[in-house]
Amino acid sequence: MTGPVLGVIADDFTGATDIASMLVRGGMRVVQTIGPGAVPLIAAEADAVVIALKTRSIPAPEAVAQSLAALDALRAEKIPQVQFKYCSTFDSTPEGNIAPVSEALAAALGCSLIPHVPALPVNGRTVYKGHLFVGPALLHESGMQAHPLNPMTDANLVRWLGRQTRQRIDLADHQLLSQGPEALLTALERMRQAGALHVIGDAIDDDALSIWASALSDYPFFAGGSGLATPLASRLAETGRFAAQNTPPGFASETNGNTLILAGSCSAATLAQIEAFRDKGGQIRQIEPIALSEDPKAVQDLIDWASDALKSGPVLIHGSARQEDVAAAQRALGVGRAGQIVEAALSDIARSLVKLPQTGRLVVAGGETSGAVVSALGVAALRIGTEIDPGVPWTLALGPSGDRITPLALKSGNFGGPDFFLRTAWGNA
Numbered sequence: 084m085t086g087p088v089l090g091v092i093a094d095d096f097t098g099a100t101d102i103a104s105m106l107v108r109g110g111m112r113v114v115q116t117i118g119p120g121a122v123p124l125i126a127a128e129a130d131a132v133v134i135a136l137k138t139r140s141i142p143a144p145e146a147v148a149q150s151l152a153a154l155d156a157l158r159a160e161k162i163p164q165v166q167f168k169y170c171s172t173f174d175s176t177p178e179g180n181i182a183p184v185s186e187a188l189a190a191a192l193g194c195s196l197i198p199h200v201p202a203l204p205v206n207g208r209t210v211y212k213g214h215l216f217v218g219p220a221l222l223h224e225s226g227m228q229a230h231p232l233n234p235m236t237d238a239n240l241v242r243w244l245g246r247q248t249r250q251r252i253d254l255a256d257h258q259l260l261s262q263g264p265e266a267l268l269t270a271l272e273r274m275r276q277a278g279a280l281h282v283i284g285d286a287i288d289d290d291a292l293s294i295w296a297s298a299l300s301d302y303p304f305f306a307g308g309s310g311l312a313t314p315l316a317s318r319l320a321e322t323g324r325f326a327a328q329n330t331p332p333g334f335a336s337e338t339n340g341n342t343l344i345l346a347g348s349c350s351a352a353t354l355a356q357i358e359a360f361r362d363k364g365g366q367i368r369q370i371e372p373i374a375l376s377e378d379p380k381a382v383q384d385l386i387d388w389a390s391d392a393l394k395s396g397p398v399l400i401h402g403s404a405r406q407e408d409v410a411a412a413q414r415a416l417g418v419g420r421a422g423q424i425v426e427a428a429l430s431d432i433a434r435s436l437v438k439l440p441q442t443g444r445l446v447v448a449g450g451e452t453s454g455a456v457v458s459a460l461g462v463a464a465l466r467i468g469t470e471i472d473p474g475v476p477w478t479l480a481l482g483p484s485g486d487r488i489t490p491l492a493l494k495s496g497n498f499g500g501p502d503f504f505l506r507t508a509w510g511n512a
């Protein structure tokens with residue numbers, strides 16, 4: 084029982100912290116690295132290593148190259164089991180990147196079957212007969228059909244993945260799962276022998292995920308969301324692969340100073356969390372990309388305001404805006420530039436404020452936003468601590484030589500309850 088038993092390659096930053104948190108729930112000590120560079124530095128202290136990449140929306144050949152480099156880092160640590168983690172809403176386009184990346188990783192590992200388990204029931208993402216639901220709605224009627232980068236216009240995952248590959252795709256459906264892990268394993272082997280490379284897995288609840296976890300506990304490679312992580316970790320502990328721990332570190336309470344929240348996500352969940360913070364009388368400012376593009380000094384003004392405001396309480400700064408305001412900014416500046424202006428401003432604010440004694444901890448909302456802020460702060464790795472809400476843990480951000488940067492929470496846009504910011508700002512998180 085030495086060294087990590089599971090390695091994860093995640094296609095975005097908040098998705099990486101999501102699965103890292105789910106593995107902690109299952110009793111694992113988990114570290115997350117930003118890219119593969121810090122893996123040799125930190126892997127030895129963990130049961131699972133999660134490598135965060137930013138490959139979800141880049142061209143497939145680049146995503147494949149970066150994912151293979153991450154796999155090399157995991158193999159150098161002799162980690163026996165690997166998951167490719169993608170979004171529980173299967174975020175991808177007809178070009179990829181789920182099929183190209185998973186196929187390249189499977190080939191490098193000598194695996195001829197790729198089980199996919201995207202479901203995350205705790206956050207409402209379930210798969211039935213190969214169709215992905217978000218809460219009560221089919222994926223393509225859930226709002227995801229209007230996603231700016233990867234509009235998800237078909238809930239049938241076998242069909243959707245089929246647009247990304249010529250390989251055969253089979254379905255392991257709910258009825259098969261109900262026969263238990265042995266029957267599932269036998270069926271997977273039969274599908275492999277019949278020529279399938281990919282198998283989309285149903286899972287409508289945590290019981291189904293436990294069956295998947297039992298069936299896959301000896302599989303060297305599989306792909307999917309973070310839902311499988313807790314039951315898999317429990318299964319690996321039960322079978323003696325690592326010694327489970329029950330008390331993850333609570334990094335947020337280790338510092339004085341107030342919470343700084345930076346939000347770039349424009350998701351419904353994040354907008355509601357911002358309103359709850361405002362209703363509670365929290366100190367709050369909005370940044371607007373059009374105004375910023377005309378007055379670059381505005382960022383410094385905000386930094387000056389926030390460094391003072393943080394002395395008396397938590398602060399929230401958001402680019403996040405309603406769809407019509409985002410659309411207006413995108414029309415004026417272009418989609419890419421509008422986003423970059425917000426990301427650059429939030430990154431500058433984080434860089435300036437994080438080192439002040441009045442800043443006790445940092446919360447960032449949104450995957451792209453988190454990627455920008457984490458890069459600006461020079462974060463190389465995160466130790467994963469207690470869970471705030473499903474898929475969102477407190478972490479301790481470390482620099483390239485293991486130096487402490489700040490307690491940090493990275494929140495996927497749609498994750499967290501309405502009081503998420505309140506709890507990170509005023510405690511009980």
Ligand SMILES: Nc1ncnc2c1ncn2[C@@H]1O[C@H](COP(=O)(O)OP(=O)(O)OP(=O)(O)O)[C@@H](O)[C@H]1O
Binds near residue numbers: 347372412423450
């Ligand atoms: N007012 C605004 N106008 C235009 N773009 C904005 C505005 N506010 C934020 N943005 C941009 O919108 C994008 C939001 O993406 P991000 O990945 O951070 O959130 P998300 O998609 O909700 O999160 P996740 O990927 O975790 O689901 C960022 O690039 C951000 O800079």
Ligand SMILES: O=C(O)[C@@H](O)C(=O)CO
Binds near residue numbers: 474
């Ligand atoms: O799987 C999820 O839903 C999240 O971890 C994520 O990747 C959101 O972008």
